[in-house]
Amino acid sequence: MTRETRSPRNSLIVLSLGPTIWAVHFLASYVTAAIWCEKAGLGATLSPVQLLVGIFTLAALVAIGALGLSAWRHWGYLENEGPPHDADTEEERGRFLGLATLLLSGLSFVAVIYVALPVVFIADCR
Amino acid sequence: MNEAPAGHDPDMERRRGQEKRLRAAWATPRGWRYWSAVNNTEVGVWYTATSFAFMLFAGVLGLLIRVQLAVPDNDFMTGPFYNQVFTLHGTVMMFLFAVPIFEAVAITIMPQMLAARDLPFPRLSAFGYWCFLIGGVFVCGSIFFGAAPDGGWFMYPPLSTDPEQAGIGADIWLLGLSFIEVASIAAAVELIVGTLKCRPPGMRINMIPLYAWYILVVGVMIVFAFPPLIAGDILFEMERMFDWPFFDPRRGGDPLLWQHLFWIFGHPEVYIIFLPAIAVVAMIVPTFAQRPIFGYSWIVLAAVGTGFLSFGLWVHHMFATGLPAVSLGFFSAASQAVAIPTGVQIFVFIATLLLGRVVSSTPMLFVWGTLAVFVLGGLTGVMVALAPFDWQVHDSHFIVAHLHYTLIGGGLFPIVAGIYYFFPLVSGKKLSDRLGKWVFWLMFLGFNIAFLPMHVSGLRGMPRRVFSYPEGLGLENLNLVSTIGAFIFAAGFVLLVLDVVRPRRGQPYADTNPWNAGTLEWLIEMPGESWGVRSVPQISSRYPLWEQEGLARQVAEGRCYLPDAEEGRRETLITTTIDALPVQCLRVPGPTFITLWAAAFTGGVFVFATFHWWFATLVSGILGAGAILRWLWTGTAEIPEKPAKDIGLGVTLPLYMSGPRSVGWWAMFITMMGDMAAFASLIFGYFFYWTIHPDFPPPDQPDPSAGWLGLGLVLLLGAWWLTVRARGRNAAGSPGALRGALALGAVLATAGSAALIAAAWLPGLDPTSHVYPAIVWILLIWTAVHGILGVVMQLYCIAGSVAGRLTPRYDIDIWNVTLFWHFMALTAFLTVAVLALFPMAV
Structure with a gap:
């Protein structure tokens, strides 16, 4: 009665992992660009920043993609009924968490691409 | 309520006995001791009333601004006084109304919504309230001595670090508000632990009311957003008091650091205001659509997603400071991205309303108003998220229009909807629907008449924070219309206040669950008892009052958990975070004055330090520490007289738990996360x-x-x-x-x-x-x-x-x-x- 049956997937930490990856990617990109431009001067090229932000972006997208895939399986849309996942069972609670994690992964994926776009269009530190 | 005479019915005697013991345990103190109350039914109401009092005060300041700007070259106010008025207007609205009203409403209704007798740390809520009251009166009172802060609500240095330019008002701002931020963090700790650990048995994570989801997110946001400002306040005050040059470029400092720290707090704060207000809408919409929310998971996406993204927006307040274009690009991109989760919840509300059969009512009127006004504010928000457009309208009345559309549309209108909706929970009676229509139309029309023209006056070049403008720039009519609108808006608000405070002795009590809502807060009887919920039910649905037949009767007859207070103690249930399995019967403390003393002496430290009365500061600090230690010693970690207790329905739970299973450990953990956020800001x-x-x-x-x-x-x-x-x-x-x-x-x-x-x-x-x-x-x-x-x-x-x-x-x-x-x-x-x-x- 007093013990929850919990797999690592059933936690609020996993739920917020997608946006957390977004936040780390965002900070890494911003700090890299800010330090580079501060130290290299206004006219400096952004090439090293572009490369680094590209690597960060790739890593973040792969991580969020993997998280989303795991959440998709956890949700189990193909094997089960769809939302609202409001029934009083551990399975439905798990599916809800899977769906919510999937949705947040989707948002984080898009938001990471948004944040990466400036280095595609901006070539120097001005 | 109206059963047949009890006679010798043993079941009725059982109920009467339980109710008597519960009533005694949860009794509100009488006479002057009333102010020692710590229960949410009292503290929540004080908190709400005080927030609104500050709001009215700041509203009057807003009207003064509009009077000054009504005609060109006006001499209604002097420039320096105008500076104090607009600074205090912004400061009070943000720090003393918008954020505290969220804490006030949440403290009032969260326990009912979770069928908890109280949140786990009632004395902490009371302490937070007293801090808020003392700090708020201190900050607001300054204007009557001509000593109010006058550097704008974000207090930019070097203007406000210069003692010649900014007098004691800046210190009042820094110290008074730091003190209030402590209260906000206290409320955040209380609400996070409450949401995670005080849910009724069976209320799994996929069933919690949407309001609780939002509150959880906002609580976490406060823990990470407020400490950077506290760190900034420390640096700022050290510069003002002891000449440490954090923001002085001549000695290696940089005013831009303050802007970073302020807006790392300031932008999440906008969402800290918006999310709990829109959370009220998420409760009202299903009730009046008479169907469950369509897209529960999408709301969770919106709440959590907005909470995170809002931390990546702060530099969009600094687009005009000359940062490299690529930095602006990152923040511009994130500012566009946050429109996605923000928009999602609006679509969820619209979809739910379209799928249901909408019952028209005063709360719904304000929900419509929210949707209309907030969407407009959101759209101008996407415009100013673009750096080149922002440069055109930066510091102009266009921004004033934008921020009022978001804050009044996304903050005030939903809160007023909530006042109409939740009023019966607090007083047992409804507000007037007839007056409500007047209130809504006066506020809605007045608001748009006041703020729509500011978009145009801003685009025509009218700057913010300037106390007069010359004739012939095409600004006269726009400003006059804005002023008229502001007074219409204010008239609507005054009408609301009159309706709230008018005596309603003759008015009958509302029916139980007057709106036919589906969530647990409406279990409460009219008028409510201070124990909150008569017994704590087992939950198996998102809308228990709609979907669990006979629930209200079982609860009222004391047939669920914790129907009694055998030992005369205040008790509530602690459950697990994901599946809400009951794990502890927590004893919560009762009335005390010690929290008031602790707040008064801690407040003394901040107030006396403002005037550099160091001896008084020291004495107040020692007394404050003593009061807090006494509070901890006498009121926490009490050893129970027996290890476990039968809570009814054959369940026995421990009365004491320590370590990661105890609520106190969680509170310490959350507090220390905030502490680390402040420390990280200093390292930054x-x-x-x-x-x-x-x-x-x-x-x-x-x-x-x-x-x-x-x-x-x-x-x-x-x-x-x-x-x-x-x-x-x-x-x-x-x-x-x-x-x-x-x-x-x-x-x-x-x-x-x-x-x-x-x-x-x-x-x-x-x-x-x-x-x-x-x-x-x-x-x-x-x-x-x-x-x-x-x-x-x-x-x-x-x-x-x-x-x-x-x-x-x-x-x-x-x-x-x-x-x-x-x-x-x-x-x-x-x-x-x-x-x-x-x-x-x-």
Whole structure:
């Protein structure tokens, strides 16, 4: 009665992992660009920043993609009924968490691409 | 309520007896002792009323602004007074209304919504309320002495660090608001733990009311958003009081650091205001659509997603400061991205309304108003998220229009909807629907008449914060219309206030569940009792009142959990975070004046320091610390008279739990996360100065002594190890070893803190000479103060052990102190690593 049956997937930490990856990617990109431009001067090229932000972006997208895939399986849309996942069972609670994690992964994926776009269009530190 | 006479019906006698005992346990104190109440039914109402009082005050200031701007070249106010008026208008609306009203509403309704008797730390809520009241009166009162802050609500240096330009008002702003921020963090701790641990049995994570989801997200946001401002306030006040040059470019400082710290707080704050208000809409919409929300998971996406993304927007307030275009690009992109989750929830509401059969009502009117006004504000938000457009309208009335559309559409309208919706919960009676229509149309039309023209006046070049404008610029009519609209808006609000405060003795009580809602707060009887919920039900649905037949009757007849207060104590249930399995029956403390004293003396520290009355500050600080210690000693970690208790329906739960299973441990953990956020902001400051200087640390400034730093770290880590060891030895049944280890730990911690201070003192670092020694000193003082705090906690545990209130079995205190010391060890390690190693590395 007093013990929850919990797999690592059933936690609020996993739920917020997608946006957390977004936040780390965002900070890494911003700090890299800010330090580079501060130290290299206004006219400096952004090439090293572009490369680094590209690597960060790739890593973040792969991580969020993997998280989303795991959440998709956890949700189990193909094997089960769809939302609202409001029934009083551990399975439905798990599916809800899977769906919510999937949705947040989707948002984080898009938001990471948004944040990466400036280095595609901006070539120097001005 | 209206059963047949009881006679000798044993079941009726059981119920009467239970109700009598519950009523006695939860009784509200009478007479002047009323102010010692700590229950949410009282503190929540005080909080709400006080927030609205500050709101009315700031509203009057807003009207004064509009009077001044009604005609060109007006001399209604002087320029300096106008500066005070608009600064206080913004400050009070943001810090004393918009954020506190969320805490007020949440403290009032969350326990009912979770069918909890109370949140886990009622005295903390009361302490937060008194802090808020004292700090708020102090800040607002300043204008009557012509001493109000006048540097704008975001207090930019160097204008406001210059004592010639900005007088004592800036200190009142910094110290008064820092004090109130403490109250906000206290409320956040209370609400996070409440949402995670105080749900009714069976309310799994996929069933919690959407309001609770939003509150959870907002609580976490506060824990990470407010501390950077507190860190900024510390730097700012050190510059104003002691001339430490954090924002002074002549001595290596940079005003831009303040802008960063302020907006790392300030932009999430906008969402800290918006999310809990829109959360009210998420409760009202299903009720009046008479169907469950369509897209529950999408709301969770919106709440969590917005919460995160809102931390990546802060530089969009700094687009005009000359940062590199690529930095602006990142923040512009994130500002566009946040429109996605923000929009999602609007679509969810519209879809739910389309799928249901909407019952028209006053709360719904305000929901429509919310949707219309907020969408407009959101759209101009997407416009100003584009840096080139922002440069055109920066600091103009276009921004004034935008921010009022978002804050009034996304904050005030939903709150007023909530006032109409939840009013019967508090008073047992409804507000007038007839007046409600008047209130809505006056507010809705008045608002748009006032603020729509500001888009145009802003585009025509009218700047913010300027007290007059000349004729002939095409601004006269627009401003006059705005002023008329502001007064119409105000008339609507006054009507609302009149409806709330008018005597309603003749008015009958509302029916139970007057709106036919589906969530648990409407279990309450009209009028409500201060115990909140009569007995705590087992939940198996998102809308239990719609979907669990007979639930209201079972609850009212005391047939669920915790129907009684056999020992005359206030009790509530603690459940697990994901599946809400009941794990503890928590005893919560009752009325006390000690929280009021603690707030008054802590407040004294901030108030006296403003006027540089150092002796009074010191005395107040000692009394405040004494009050807090007494509060902890007499009111927390109480050892129960028996280990477990039958809570009904054949379930027996422990009365005492320590470590990660106790609510106190969670509260400490959350508080320390906030503490680390403030510390991280100071570390950020150190590296910020490194990025802007070609040589940092500067070659002509001495470095702190690496030897003393190393010694300090070793001593503090020793104190940490001893504390961890003390807990283990105590749990193994050896309280003597606990006392010995903690005593030695206290000695090491004191010596370690002193060694850190010596590390800056002995090489002669002069904090007024340059920003490098100043930031080094701040980091060392921060760590040393935490070390001393750790010593107080160690001594407290020794005293507890000697007094028999900390035993091998009942060991909450040492668990929490150990947790503090984990964070302390991390703080000491990072401080020393940065200060000792970084100068060697560059």
